[in-house]
Amino acid sequence: MRFVHVVAFSAAMAAASSMLMPYGTQAADAPAFTIKAEGGHFSPSQLEVAANRPFKVLVISAEKTPIEFESFELRRERVVKPGETITVNMPALSPGTYKFFDDFHRDTPEGAIVVK
Amino acid sequence: MAIVAIQFIPVQRSNPPIPGDLVAPAPVKNTLRAACYDCHSNRTRWPWYGALAPASWLVVHEVSEGRRRLNFSDWISYTADPATASHKLEEIAEFVSSGKMAPWYYTILHPEARLSPAQRRMIASWARREAGRIAN
Numbered sequence: 001m002r003f004v005h006v007v008a009f010s011a012a013m014a015a016a017s018s019m020l021m022p023y024g025t026q027a028a029d030a031p032a033f034t035i036k037a038e039g040g041h042f043s044p045s046q047l048e049v050a051a052n053r054p055f056k057v058l059v060i061s062a063e064k065t066p067i068e069f070e071s072f073e074l075r076r077e078r079v080v081k082p083g084e085t086i087t088v089n090m091p092a093l094s095p096g097t098y099k100f101f102d103d104f105h106r107d108t109p110e111g112a113i114v115v116k
Numbered sequence: 117m118a119i120v121a122i123q124f125i126p127v128q129r130s131n132p133p134i135p136g137d138l139v140a141p142a143p144v145k146n147t148l149r150a151a152c153y154d155c156h157s158n159r160t161r162w163p164w165y166g167a168l169a170p171a172s173w174l175v176v177h178e179v180s181e182g183r184r185r186l187n188f189s190d191w192i193s194y195t196a197d198p199a200t201a202s203h204k205l206e207e208i209a210e211f212v213s214s215g216k217m218a219p220w221y222y223t224i225l226h227p228e229a230r231l232s233p234a235q236r237r238m239i240a241s242w243a244r245r246e247a248g249r250i251a252n
Contacts, residue, residue: 072184075193076200077207089197 030054032087035111037069037080037102038062042111051095051115057088068103074113077103122169127176132158136192144242148188151218151229155182158189163225178222198250205247213240 036043059069061080070077093115102108165171194201211217218229
């Protein structure tokens with residue numbers, strides 16, 4: 001009986017700790033996708049990712065001036081200096097299309113993360 | 117006649133659920149809530165003139181744009197990417213200390229959004245301190 005309690009307690013603690021784990025730790029094994037900003041374009045301009053699973057986006061800037069990788073829907077906003085690579089943590093998302101853009105250069109065509 | 121007719125064009129004035137509000141010291145939070153939350157949160161106190169077109173169109177547009185750019189009610193989403201949260205805080209410090217926020221035209225009808233120099237310093241100081249804490 002005591003063994004059952006120990007197992008149940010351990011399982012409860014494991015479940016609780018996974019719920020309390022910071023997002024960044026949970027995302028440690030998250031798949032990563034790369035977007036490059038170069039010549040006034042994002043490449044690729046569209047990413048396809050799996051639904052309901054956190055992921056990361058590596059944003060590389062080959063531009064000559066800083067860019068601002070931003071998405072209203074995803075609530076992300078990061079400055080990327082020339083030659084820099086940043087990692088943007090993304091949450092598990094529902095299926096849909098989530099746009100991103102360069103807020104410092106609004107003439108740069110928007111990109112999108114398509115979640116399926 | 118046209119003024120009456122446009123009243124029947126529906127506008128979306130809603131206060132969606134709050135996923136996770138900003139956590140800040142009470143003086144900072146109270147000041148932000150009084151001055152900024154009407155446009156930058158899901159706790160909008162919709163003004164009476166916001167029910168009358170064409171003013172309602174402008175109000176809804178301003179709130180929608182404000183929520184898209186910065187939404188204190190969904191602060192939890194920013195903190196999931198700490199560098200984004202830090203960047204947002206730096207922007208808050210910059211916009212508040214420079215006087216860009218709240219916009220002058222907004223404060224004409226909303227005197228509660230007029231921040232004193234001391235309030236601006238308090239918010240900017242807190243935001244910069246918090247941005248540094250998150251970044252490190």
